[in-house]
Amino acid sequence: MIKLLIIILIISNIILLYLPNRKKIKKLFYKSEINEVDIYQLHEIFKTEKISSNLWGPKKETIIKSFCISPNNLITGMTSNYEAWVLTSLSKISKNIFEFGTCSGKTTYLFALNSPENSKIISITLKPEQINKIIKKKGDNKISFRNIFNETIYEKFLFSGSNVENKIKVIFQNSMEFDEKQYPNHFDLIFIDGGHTYSVVKNDSEKSFRMLNSNGIIFWHDYVPGKKSAKDVVKYINEISKNKKIFHLKNTSLCFYKNNI
Numbered sequence: 584m585i586k587l588l589i590i591i592l593i594i595s596n597i598i599l600l601y602l603p604n605r606k607k608i609k610k611l612f613y614k615s616e617i618n619e620v621d622i623y624q625l626h627e628i629f630k631t632e633k634i635s636s637n638l639w640g641p642k643k644e645t646i647i648k649s650f651c652i653s654p655n656n657l658i659t660g661m662t663s664n665y666e667a668w669v670l671t672s673l674s675k676i677s678k679n680i681f682e683f684g685t686c687s688g689k690t691t692y693l694f695a696l697n698s699p700e701n702s703k704i705i706s707i708t709l710k711p712e713q714i715n716k717i718i719k720k721k722g723d724n725k726i727s728f729r730n731i732f733n734e735t736i737y738e739k740f741l742f743s744g745s746n747v748e749n750k751i752k753v754i755f756q757n758s759m760e761f762d763e764k765q766y767p768n769h770f771d772l773i774f775i776d777g778g779h780t781y782s783v784v785k786n787d788s789e790k791s792f793r794m795l796n797s798n799g800i801i802f803w804h805d806y807v808p809g810k811k812s813a814k815d816v817v818k819y820i821n822e823i824s825k826n827k828k829i830f831h832l833k834n835t836s837l838c839f840y841k842n843n844i
Contacts, residue, residue, distance in 0.1 A: 617830065617838055620830045628676065652741075659734055661687070666804070666835045670690060670694075674772060675697050677694075677771035678703070680705070681770045684774075684775070684778070685706040685753060686735075687740060687741055688742050703752070708737075709735045711736055717731060723815065724811070727779040727814065728780050758778070761790065763794050766794045769794055771799050773800070774802050774804070776804040803838045804836060804837060828840065
């Protein structure tokens with residue numbers, strides 16, 4: 584009986600130690616293969632400005648219009664507030680923006696709220712009734728494939744009915760069938776956050792490289808080594824990083840590629 588109690592106590596302590604530190608523990612076992620950089624290395628707008636001898640503040644380009652979504656809304660797959668701020672700040676200096684994966688439209692809405700008045704934002708997604716036509720490819724992560732169904736549930740979005748909706752064009756189409764040739768070297772900012780299966784990430788990325796202009800930036804969401812639903816995202820980005828300069832942005836699950844590096 585005493586031995587059993589000791590075993591139970593040991594297991595309980597391990598669980599109590601693991602739960603609040605699980606992300607740190609995972610990092611010990613799942614190392615990133617991508618070079619991690621600080622936000623100041625992403626773009627000059629993120630360099631702070633001196634206010635006094637001991638205080639530095641943000642540049643005006645990174646002061647954004649924003650909002651938060653209550654957890655009660657049960658929206659899955661959203662960017663963190665910090666990630667959203669990074670992307671939104673860059674939208675302020677972007678005229679043409681493309682997004683793979685609209686989901687609830689949070690990031691799309693932030694782009695529209697903050698980008699220049701004449702900016703155009705295109706976001707591609709599926710209608711709920713189109714989801715049954717999606718086919719799992721050989722080698723695609725099962726959890727990632729299942730999550731496509733969990734996140735493709737919207738026909739209206741957070742920006743629907745807003746005064747910036749006219750800046751947004753939503754394409755209801757499987758991105759595997761999307762013809763990127765109509766937008767060669769066109770976009771300043773591309774955000775890849777659609778299906779997280781290997782085949783979809785590969786497809787969306789290859790099309791993004793062809794659509795990116797000479798000074799543009801591509802972002803991938805959910806680069807999280809060790810996270811089962813992000814397994815294919817990590818696999819693909821690790822592969823292409825051997826031939827392209829991909830960076831992991833510190834304190835986020837974002838990776839990025841800049842054409843002018």
